[in-house]
Each structure stands twice: as structure tokens, then as C-alpha cells.
Amino acid sequence: MKKTIKELKEERAALAAKMSQMLDVAEEREAKGFTPEERARYDGLKKEYEALDERIALLEEDEARAASSARRVGGDDGKTAEERAARHQEELRSAFIDYMRGAATKGDIKPELRAELFTGTAENQIIIPKLVSDQVVHALKSTGTFLEAIDLVITQNAIPYTKATLNTTDKALKKLAEGSANTTDKVQFQGVSISAYDYVTPIFPIHIALLEGTNVDVEATIVEAVAECVRRGLQELATKTGTGSNDIKALLTAATKGVTAASDTAITYDDLVDLMSSVDNAYGNSERGRFMMNSTTKAKIMKIKDDNGNPIFIRDVQTGDVSHILGRRVIVNESMPDIAASAKPIAFGDFKYYHLRMVQGIRMTVFKEKYADKLEVGFMGHVRADGNLIDAGTHPVKYLEMGAGA
Numbered sequence: 242m243k244k245t246i247k248e249l250k251e252e253r254a255a256l257a258a259k260m261s262q263m264l265d266v267a268e269e270r271e272a273k274g275f276t277p278e279e280r281a282r283y284d285g286l287k288k289e290y291e292a293l294d295e296r297i298a299l300l301e302e303d304e305a306r307a308a309s310s311a312r313r314v315g316g317d318d319g320k321t322a323e324e325r326a327a328r329h330q331e332e333l334r335s336a337f338i339d340y341m342r343g344a345a346t347k348g349d350i351k352p353e354l355r356a357e358l359f360t361g362t363a364e365n366q367i368i369i370p371k372l373v374s375d376q377v378v379h380a381l382k383s384t385g386t387f388l389e390a391i392d393l394v395i396t397q398n399a400i401p402y403t404k405a406t407l408n409t410t411d412k413a414l415k416k417l418a419e420g421s422a423n424t425t426d427k428v429q430f431q432g433v434s435i436s437a438y439d440y441v442t443p444i445f446p447i448h449i450a451l452l453e454g455t456n457v458d459v460e461a462t463i464v465e466a467v468a469e470c471v472r473r474g475l476q477e478l479a480t481k482t483g484t485g486s487n488d489i490k491a492l493l494t495a496a497t498k499g500v501t502a503a504s505d506t507a508i509t510y511d512d513l514v515d516l517m518s519s520v521d522n523a524y525g526n527s528e529r530g531r532f533m534m535n536s537t538t539k540a541k542i543m544k545i546k547d548d549n550g551n552p553i554f555i556r557d558v559q560t561g562d563v564s565h566i567l568g569r570r571v572i573v574n575e576s577m578p579d580i581a582a583s584a585k586p587i588a589f590g591d592f593k594y595y596h597l598r599m600v601q602g603i604r605m606t607v608f609k610e611k612y613a614d615k616l617e618v619g620f621m622g623h624v625r626a627d628g629n630l631i632d633a634g635t636h637p638v639k640y641l642e643m644g645a646g647a
Contacts, residue, residue: 246300246301246304247344249300251342252293253297253344256286256289258453260283262616263279263282263283263286265613297349336350336351336354336358341460341620342453342459342460347359386572387476387533387592390572391592391593391597392597392631393597394597395601395602396598397600397601398600399437401435402435404432404631405431406432406632406633407431407633435628436627437598437600438488438489438627439623439625440475440623440625440626441606441622442474442622442623443621444621445467445620446612446617446620447618449617449618450616463620464605467603467605467622471603475489475597475628476576477576479491479492479597479628480492480576481493481576481585485629489597489626489627492588493578493585493588495629495630496588496630497639498585499516499519499639499641500512500516500519500639501642502641502643502644504643504644505582505583505645506646507580508542508586510545510553513532513566516587516589516641517532517569517589519589519639520638521635521636524636524637525590529593531569531571531589531590531591532569532571532587533588533589534572534573535574535576535577535578535579537579538577538580538587539571539573543556554566582644583645583646585640585642586641587641588638588639588640592638594637595628595631596629597628598628599626600624600625603623604622604624605622606621606622608621
């Protein structure tokens with residue numbers, strides 16, 4: 242059976258790995274260099290590599306000519322624009338996987354695909370293609386999570402922009418007498434600047450044997466691991482650790498205090514009512530208002546009882562969980578602080594007013610030389626992002642602060 246270009250590239254990558262291993266072994270021994278037998282074997286591998294290289298180049302030329310001919314004769318095989326776009330995304334995905342596995346170098350990838358996958362002239366920075374990135378973003382925004390609750394957007398460039406804000410809460414209709422001028426105050430537009438800052442994940446070293454294995458979906462595992470690091474990292478930054486100084490500005494830093502709990506160790510039913518009531522109903526109504534807390538705080542809220550010892554908040558019959566408090570949905574965010582003196586364990590309001598921007602989704606940096614001595618390839622996630630609460634002075638989100646304690 243005739244081998245595909247992908248299979249031939251995998252063979253070539255395997256030969257390259259063997260040759261690299263032989264060079265490493267020869268370099269490490271006291272008398273550096275090959276023995277005559279090793280030299281003969283290395284030269285044989287090199288000839289095989291060069292033959293495969295030439296064969297792959299010829300097949301790619303044939304493939305390119307066939308594709309060009311098909312476009313001339315059949316208008317790109319008679320496909321619709323949507324079908325051509327889908328095929329292009331599949332080609333990007335396939336090239337991305339080949340590069341991740343080491344079956345293709347940057348130079349092996351078609352120029353039109355290379356321009357979309359790689360950033361600038363860097364040899365090792367590859368952008369996760371849209372077909373894969375869309376799945377990652379969908380997972381990041383899974384129902385009930387912090388990133389699903391906020392306004393998360395993906396932009397194609399890193400140009401800073403301004404999110405306009407407008408405060409009309411203290412403006413009302415006024416009767417205008419016939420022939421009179423409008424003397425009411427003008428509504429002033431303001432804005433929150435959104436930029437893009439660099440954040441990276443830890444490096445994930447993967448042994449080349451796993452990357453070369455055709456039965457292991459290792460690229461999906463790598464992407465999932467990187468995506469989970471990005472999710473947790475962005476959630477932590479956007480919730481509480483982002484400083485706002487050349488950095489994402491955390492929600493709990495940008496938001497306004499709604500109420501201070503009487504205790505430094507416990508939250509009462511009245512505290513929750515006061516927090517909800519502190520937010521304008523335009524943001525706190527049953528359609529838009531949500532509570533946000535971590536699972537530990539939620540467990541303590543679920544235990545609040547009335548004077549007869551009965552839980553105030555009723556569990557769902559099917560799930561056994563309390564999904565709503567005071568008629569408002571609960572978002573569990575593990576980056577929210579625990580209950581402690583002066584902590585901010587609960588936020589309430591319309592979290593869609595928190596704007597988080599990512600540039601081109603998630604990028605991947607591949608380190609092929611850094612871990613070569615261990616026969617490993619390193620993978621590192623990289624995102625450019627910024628975030629802030631879009632508040633025109635109307636305070637769409639407020640937090641509960643615990644008492645200061647003794």
C-alpha cells in the first residue's frame with residue numbers, strides 16, 4: 242500500500258530521532274566520535290533520511306499541482322465557501338498535529354498554512370488553530386464556571402481598545418416647555434482601556450516515544466492540559482490576584498463593597514439579603530443577578546438554618562445541590578477567597594460587566610532542543626490577555642466583606 246505524506250514524515254522524524262540519539266551517545270563517551278560500525282550505521286540512516294526527504298517533496302509537489310488543477314477546472318472542487326473554510330480548518334488542524342508530533346517542521350508546512358499557524362519568524366511558537374481553539378474556548382466557558390459568567394472575547398490582534406461606559410442611573414425624563422431649551426446635564430461617555438499582557442503556563446515535557454506513537458492522542462492531552470492551566474490562571478488573575486498595573490485587574494479589586502458582615506467567621510441570611518439589596522435591580526434582577534463564591538463558602542451557606550433548625554435554602558430534588566440563593570443563580574469559583582477576617586468571600590451582581598479579552602486564543606511554544614538530552618519535547622502555553630470591570634459608577638458588581646475580627 243502506498244504510504245501517505247503524513248506516514249512518510251513520521252518515518253523521517255523517527256530517523257532524525259535515532260540519528261540525534263547516536264550523536265548524543267558519541268558525544269558523551271570519553272573518546273568522542275563514532276566507531277567505524279557506528280559511522281556506517283549513521284551514514285545509512287542519513288541516506289534513508291535524505292531519500293525520504295526527496296520523496297516527500299515530490300509527493301507534495303504532485304499534491305499541490307493536483308489541487309491547483311482542481312481549482313482551475315472545478316472551482317475548488319465545486320465546494321461552497323463554507324465547505325472550503327471547513328476543509329481549510331481541517332488542514333490547519335492536521336498541520337498543527339504533525340508539528341506537535343515532530344512529523345513536520347515549520348518549513349514542511351504549506352506556506353498558506355504556515356502564515357496562520359506561526360507567529361512572526363519564530364520557529365517554535367505555533368497558534369492553536371481555530372478548529373481546536375474553538376473546542377478549547379467552549380471548554381473554558383463551560384456552564385456554571387467563572388469564565389462562562391463573564392464577558393470573555395477573543396480578538397485577532399493585540400491593539401488596545403476602550404470599552405465605553407455610560408451612567409444614566411441618575412438621569413430621568415424632564416418635561417420640556419414649548420420654546421424652551423434643554424438645560425439638563427449632559428450624559429458623559431467614559432471608557433475603560435483594555436490592553437493585552439503576556440502570561441505563560443508551566444512547561445510540559447513529553448517523551449518523544451509518546452509523540453511518535455500513532456495510537457496515542459497525545460496532542461489532545463497536551464492541549465487539554467495547557468487549556469486547564471490557562472483556565473485556572475485566568476480565573477485566579479481575573480478574580481483576585483490581577484493588580485491592574487500592566488496586568489489584568491481583578492474583579493474583587495475593581496468592584497465596590499456592598500456590605501460588611503457583622504462576624505469575621507460566619508455569614509448570615511441577613512448579610513446575603515443586604516448584599517443583594519445593595520446592587521441596583523438593573524444588575525441584580527433574577528435574569529442577570531448572580532452570586533459568586535467558592536465551594537467551601539457555598540457549603541456553609543447551605544447550612545444556614547431558620548429558628549426551627551430547618552435549612553433556609555432548599556436543595557434541588559434531582560441534584561441534591563443548592564443552585565440558587567434568594568432566587569439568584571450561584572456561580573462556584575474556587576478562586577474566590579475563603580471566609581476569614583476582612584476577606585471578600587462573596588460577590589453579587591451582573592458579571593457580564595467584567596470584560597476579559599484574549600488575543601488569538603491560546604498559543605503553544607514548542608521546545609525541541611531544551612530537553613533533547615532527555616529525549617523529550619517541551620510544550621508551553623502562552624496567552625495575551627487583559628480584563629477589567631466595566632463600571633461607569635453604577636457598580637454592577639459588589640462584594641461582601643467579612644468583619645475585621647479582634
